[in-house]
Amino acid sequence: MIKLISLHPRLVAVMDIVINILLVFGITRMPSWAWLWTMFLGRQIIWLVFIRFMYYPLENIRWRHFLSLFIFSSGLFLFLVFTDRQSFGQILYSDGFIEALTKSTWFLLAGVYLAVVFLSFWFLPIDRVSLAVFLKPHLRWRFIMTAMGMAGIFTGCVSFIVFRVAYQINDWTWLVLTALIATGIAGWWWWEYNLKYNLVFLYSLLAFLAIIFELVWLVARLPLGNLVSGFLLVWLWYLLWILLRFNLSAQGIVWRKQAKFLILNLFIFIIFLIFVARWR
Numbered sequence: 001m002i003k004l005i006s007l008h009p010r011l012v013a014v015m016d017i018v019i020n021i022l023l024v025f026g027i028t029r030m031p032s033w034a035w036l037w038t039m040f041l042g043r044q045i046i047w048l049v050f051i052r053f054m055y056y057p058l059e060n061i062r063w064r065h066f067l068s069l070f071i072f073s074s075g076l077f078l079f080l081v082f083t084d085r086q087s088f089g090q091i092l093y094s095d096g097f098i099e100a101l102t103k104s105t106w107f108l109l110a111g112v113y114l115a116v117v118f119l120s121f122w123f124l125p126i127d128r129v130s131l132a133v134f135l136k137p138h139l140r141w142r143f144i145m146t147a148m149g150m151a152g153i154f155t156g157c158v159s160f161i162v163f164r165v166a167y168q169i170n171d172w173t174w175l176v177l178t179a180l181i182a183t184g185i186a187g188w189w190w191w192e193y194n195l196k197y198n199l200v201f202l203y204s205l206l207a208f209l210a211i212i213f214e215l216v217w218l219v220a221r222l223p224l225g226n227l228v229s230g231f232l233l234v235w236l237w238y239l240l241w242i243l244l245r246f247n248l249s250a251q252g253i254v255w256r257k258q259a260k261f262l263i264l265n266l267f268i269f270i271i272f273l274i275f276v277a278r279w280r
Contacts, residue, residue, distance in 0.1 A: 013121035075152020155230030
């Protein structure tokens with residue numbers, strides 16, 4: 001009987017946003033860190049149940065969808081913990097989790113969470129007829145979710161180092177762990193775009209690991225805010241990912257096409273660092 005259950009994606013989207021709205025209100029009343037962790041784990045379990053019994057036109061999308069949700073929610077969790085906190089004491093000894101956040105930050109995080117998760121279910125193809133139309137948008141949406149999650153993970157890494165949250169753990173451990181996670185996710189998304197796993201793929205992963213480790217190490221030592229550091233790192237992560245993705249493709253990197261893209265990013269990058277970023 002259980003195997004016959006096949007929930008409609010749009011129905012799951014509505015059910016899920018109701019649960020998420022309750023979750024958003026519930027977080028403001030969490031009495032301890034243990035409750036917050038319990039709520040986070042409970043949210044993953046509910047997603048697992050939904051994804052297990054929801055209709056997917058292609059079976060291999062199912063667990064990729066959950067992985068995107070997990071990365072996104074993990075990054076948002078780290079944003080929630082560290083954003084707008086100015087010291088480790090403010091993180092650890094606050095009476096609640098929201099009072100140290102500005103209202104604008106809290107509403108932004110809550111709004112992004114509700115919208116992104118809802119659309120990840122709503123965009124799912126509802127049958128094989130619509131598969132060709134909706135599969136690529138859903139793929140891109142899952143990548144956006146993953147990139148948002150990576151921004152939170154990078155923010156968390158910098159925050160762990162700056163705030164000395166777990167002082168027993170060496171800073172190099174956080175750097176290596178973050179670089180490995182970033183590289184693993186990059187490799188997963190190369191695979192999602194049907195790049196062949198071969199020796200060149202492996203060499204690209206190793207090169208990505210070395211470069212992203214250097215970038216995380218460098219940005220973590222810049223006098224930038226945690227949120228800015230996370231945003232900066234995910235920006236660089238994406239640029240590195242897409243360049244190596246093109247390099248792994250049969251066509252390779254067409255520098256004439258990519259030159260404008262890279263120059264534009266460099267220009268925005270400089271403007272961002274000078275006029276937008278708030279230096280510590």
